[in-house]
Amino acid sequence: MTPRMLKRTLEEWSREVRVPADLADRALRRRSRLRLTRFAGAVSCAAVVAAVALLVPLVVIPLFTDEPISQVGGPPVVVPVEPYRQTTPADDVLADTENSPPTTMIAAGRVAVSAYWTGRWRTLAGRKLFDRTWYLLNPVTSRYEKTEWGWAEVAPGLRWAAVLEKDLPARRIGILDMETRQVRAWVPVDHPVGGVSWSPDGTQLLATAYDDYPDLDMMSVDERRCPARVAATPEDPRQPPFQTISTSRTGFYLVDVASATAGDFHAVDPCLTDNSNVRRDFEWSGDGTLIRERSNSDWPDAFLDLEGRPHDAPPGYVATESKAGVSPDGALLAGPDGMPTKVTEVVTGKVVGRQQVLQLLAWADDRRLVALGCAGTCGNEFHNGLVLVNVDGEDMIQLAAYRKNSQEAGAWRPVLTLR
Template identity: 90%
Template structure:
């Protein structure tokens, strides 16, 4: 039930309440006890008001309860989540080029800026940590609302969000209702988590667990080292160098959102891939059947099955592909970061267009992409913002104001989600 429908329903119920016409006469029938009757009349009127006020909540309470909703003949259901299905947006392009960070909704085609965050460094127990302030889209007002969450991730369709409380890692995951702006359910976990990601169909969550904050500054972490993945050879018998690893990541959970339950915890060796980032969240493969960890070296990304076992890369995987990936119709592939970017024909590998942008972030439709573009002639690549560009590189439309310096911690970072 949406807030508007709820408001209309409450109004209808209030009109149905009837107060006896002679109630005041009953309370005041003895004029000789004026003082007492005034008191009694006040109490009676207060009782009437209280009765009216109580009548509606007796019916409304179940709408707000966080207790599981029973399903006849089936398992308990906490969240009425449904697999994501693409719909045609009412408005194709929404932009805010006047405000940085944005105040009003930004969207293009099938994607929208569902949330964004700004960062600021703070010191906790003598250690520096990045503290994010999250702003979450409110579709009713087409604006962004400041939150108190430490992490947010919006599901495809913009109906639900997963939230974590401020001090990461957190011991529970909240399922946030984007319409009522309330947490519908909490999912407790034994191993605290620092990041969450929705599956492509919007029915599951991948929660990455950490022993300590995943946002510690590199100067504030304990240095641990892992053996390099390059083994010694007869030609080079020297002991291979060591790579530095600075992460407290311990493993992951796969959460079923409909029942608000976390599955088994799966431990993962932090030395599994070449990556020295402190925050090393797992993500989903494009079809939601595998778990992926991006590598920061020349090695391809690594994959796990949902039980945490190493798995070969899925068919069609391309190392160093852009965030946008393959077009909705499956015919084109967005190229890697770096100006100019390019789009190729999936079947032939032929370049079908080049774009004067820094990164291709998401497909708005089969022939347009949301990208990271830079101001003017791109004299400074960090003076950048969101743009909409055609595959052929023409018809560029500015979607957001250009950030003065995207490297600054306070600069806003957008999160794009299918709508």
């Protein structure tokens, strides 16, 4: 442990037990003044630890370790998260068009590529599993770094990330400090989880639980059938007599990040929506008051309250296939995938602009969107990359190098987060 880390740890303890606030400084000055040998220095540090232990007998965190501050079954911890507040970034547009995957930070307006992943299929015990390799932005160096996590999700503000260990589903959730690259706390769960999502204000996690690997090939899962909830009618013939279900999803947890604690487990019927995906993570509603499960058909999305009970869609909810959704000011709606894309007014439905891009991914501000564009005249839709485009479609800035084939094994996939 470095003197700076020792000082920080002792100061945190001093605030809790009302010991002199300069205790760490005194210990470090003494250490520097005596210039002891390595053996004597170890004895000196041990004495400091012993002295503090007399004052805080319940604290059992070892000083000389790179382990997280909070361990499963260890003492309580407070993660210093603050509610997210949008600020105007000084560097409005950051691009890396020379490297694929990117090596330096990509951002536009209020959003940034906080992470990206590459994926490959592997076979285990006769079943095909999809494995992701995650690369997380280091906000200190503005570069992307490879990780060993099985799942990662960066909080708005780019300060914290929620991580899961490689073998999904995982029995604990890590709260990662993006700047120090250390796990600040582990949150144990009784039902293993395979995906996590940050609340819009960055203070809670929505963790989706699974009882099997969440990224199995469709042919590797046991198909079950959901009974029809309502009978088809001539006026509404969409309801089939049954649905095919292939997910192992069981429910969700809400995690309070500041205290690193998971609330009660909420079991959820996997037949809630018309959705046949194996991975079926829950997500937050736009204002963070409800939980949403997307349908992958023309049926509306389903909503739950924070206790897992079915709930009506929130006021102003607009069903859309676009990942971007409604603009920050609530006036415009990004249209579905497919070139050309379009943006319409929410109130009137009037088309206000068309864009020569494949997908609208996120709003950079009220008039610009981060989108998936294709190279040249778009002779190959899979030869694509991130661009910044105006609502009117007139101005376009390339943000990332065009991938030669976004569908090939190992192609990188960006994750966009508010910064």
